[in-house]
Structures are given as C-alpha cells and as structure tokens.
Amino acid sequence: MSITQNLSQIKSQIPSNVTLVAVSKTKPVSDLMEAYNAGQRIFGENKIQEMTDKWQEMPKDIQWHMIGHVQTNKVKFMAEYVSLIHGVDSLKLLEEINKQAKKYNRIIDCLVQIHIAEEETKFGLDEKELNEILKQHFDCAQCDSQLNNIKIVGLMGMATFTNNQNQIKKEFKYLKSIFDKLKNIGLKSNAIELKTENCQLNTLSMGMSGDYKLAIECGSTMVRIGSSIFGGR
Template sequence: MLKEQLNEVEQNIQQACDKVSRSREDVTLIAVSKTKPISVLQEAYNLGVRVFGENKVQELTEKYEALPKDIHWHMIGHLQTNKVKYIIDKVDLIHSVDSMKLAETIEKEAAKKNLIANILVEVNVAEEESKFGLKMEEVIPFIEKISVFPHIRVCGLMTIAPFVENSEENREIFTNLRKLSVDINAKNIDNVNVSILSMGMTNDYAVAIEEGATMVRVGTGIFGARNYNI
C-alpha cells in the first residue's frame, strides 16, 4: 500500500511540474511521518524516501537515533524554545521560525554546537487565528533583524494553507507567498537568500507546485490517515 501511495504522489508531483514546465528536481518531497512508527518509516526508506518531516521534537529524536543516518530530517511543527537544543544538530532545516525569541534561541544553541542552522520563516498568509506564523507585513522587518545572527541562515519561507476541499481556493495563498519571496530577494539582505518555498500538503500540493513550491509536505497522501492514539 505504501509503495502505491508513494508512486501516486510522485506521479502527481511530476504532472504538476510538467504543467508549468518545471523540473522534477526543483521540488523536494518531504514525507511527513508524525505519529508513524519506526517500522513504517523504515519501509518508506527502503522505497527510496530520504527526507522526513516531524512535528514533535521527542518523536524526531527517537526516530533519528533508530533510523539510518543518511536521512534528512526536517522540523516542520511549532518549535518551543526549550526544545531547540535537542534537535539543533539533527535537522537539516527548521521550517517554523516565527518569533524573535525562537530565532535567538536557535542562534544560541547553534553557536554552542559551532554550526549554522538553516531555517524558514513561517508566514500565516491566510491569517488564521488557529495557526502560528508571522503576518505578511511582519516578515521583511523580522528577516532584517535576524539576518545579523551568524549561526542562522534564512533559506526561505513556509506557510500552512487552510484546509479546503477544493485546492484551487489556496492558489492565491501560494501565489502571495511566492511574491513575498521575490520582494525579500530584491532587497539583497546580507546572509539571506530566499530560495525555498515550503508550501502545499496532501490536499493541495499540486497547486502549490504550480505556484512555485520547492518543498511539499505530504503525510496522509503517503502514509494514510494519522494515528493519534500512540
């Protein structure tokens, strides 16, 4: 079942790329593996998946220890400052930076490990009260402030679009995030190159790709429904 679902997602990504004349290599598929047991992740790994996204620090660290070391781990969930130290040297990318306090903590913990943390700034494009993230107008001032941190590299933007039945309803959100990335790059801020757009999930990733997503976060589409009872 996992193999078939993974193949279907791959086909959908390829079709979306073809539709707008993009290369498949331009889009990274992040397998969102939250709540899934290690055995299922190992099965996905055996099928060629190397990029996994986790929402919770404890789950990420446990899976990091148990699974092959050539996996690229992404922290995609809301990150509490007191948990940063546990994942700072384990993840390739933190998708969910949305406050100065969190950025300062990442800087401090990255400095301790003498590494540079790659981050995305989370943007609440739709301004949903239930979601984390900065408002659109807050993003450039925020990036200008954190661009001086020597142990942080701002690599792009991330958004979680509303859950909708018709993915076309989210097209404008993805378009707006892409436009914002263009505006940021036009400012030529030192230490900032917004090349990553992490947007699109199981129900809207094809539209996100058409609008410029470079990373899509797909969980249910690959692994099936989540199990919240574990």
C-alpha cells in the same frame, strides 16, 4: 497501495525541482523504513521528542525536518541533528536556534513561517514583521548581528483548511509574491542588501496531501506530504 507504491506515484507527479518531505509524525519506524528503503531520505516530524527518538534509531543519512510549531525550550533537543526548521515564527525563536546551533558548531537552515490563512489558529509572521527581522538582523549594513549560526533559506506557509480551491490558490499566490519580492530584489526597495551567507532564499514550502498539486502550480519548491504516503492517522 503500499507505502512504496504511494511514494512512487507521488514522486512521478512532482517536478524534479520540488523537494518531497515525507511527513511521518505518529508513524512507527517500520513505516519510515519502508519509505527509506524505497529511496526517501527527507522526513518531517511535528514533535521534537518523537523526531529525536527516530533520529537515534534510524540511518544517519536521513534529513530530519521539524515542521510543527516549535517551543524555544525544546530547540536544544534537536540542535545536534535537525536539517531544516520550517515553522520559525519569531525573532525569539531564531535567537534560540542560533544559540543552540552554536553549541554544536553548526549552521541550522530555517524557513520563516508567514501567516497566509484566514484562520487565527495558524502561526506565522506578516510581511511587515518579516521585513523588520531581515532589516535588523540580515542586512549587510548591520554588521553587528550575532545570528551567525542560522541561515534563512526560504519561507513556509499553510493555507486555510477549506475545500474552496480559489481561496487556497489566493493564499499560495500571496506567499509566492512575498517570496519573489525578497528573492528577486533582496529588499532593495527598502535599501537593504541581504547577507548571502546567512540569508539565501531558495525554498518555498507550501502544499500538503490535499493541496500539493495546486501549491506546485503556484510555485512551491517543497511539499509536505503525509497521509497520501503513509495513510491516515
């Protein structure tokens, strides 16, 4: 099937409250333009230079999502235009995104990556580390925080690369439980009130081509789909 047909089929299987990120890494602009002409406006890349090249060449109503691991020294190359950074896994990275966003007078949306997989190679914070960052930098009582040019809009996680559906489901449900805890009670159990202008948790990004249906069942609001749209790499 064509990219247009693949997109149409996937969109018909995704609920209206779930955002589709078309993962276009390594694909030529011609492939992205076919998806664009079929109505897709959100694309995900994992290399900042490649994403920047495509941003310069393609229509400016596209939302570019950085879905790969981000090195702090590369943030400056995407700060002008990136719509959402998925894999924020350290306070150091948050501080750099904030610094670069300030130069462009922007507020950049970020997802905090949580380590949910059994594989050590996956990046991400644990729940305790997440709570510490929120407590120190996004608590209304801590008015001295300087992270005013970023907004935490949700969480992201990648499940273990396995065929064991029960394992994947367990990991997705664990991430959803952390998300619900933060979203529903705003960390009140820790006497924290989150600064809503810089921390509005409404996005849960989990699920890729092989497991997005299961992710949606487990509560995902954003799926990252590449090969099922563009074909294998």
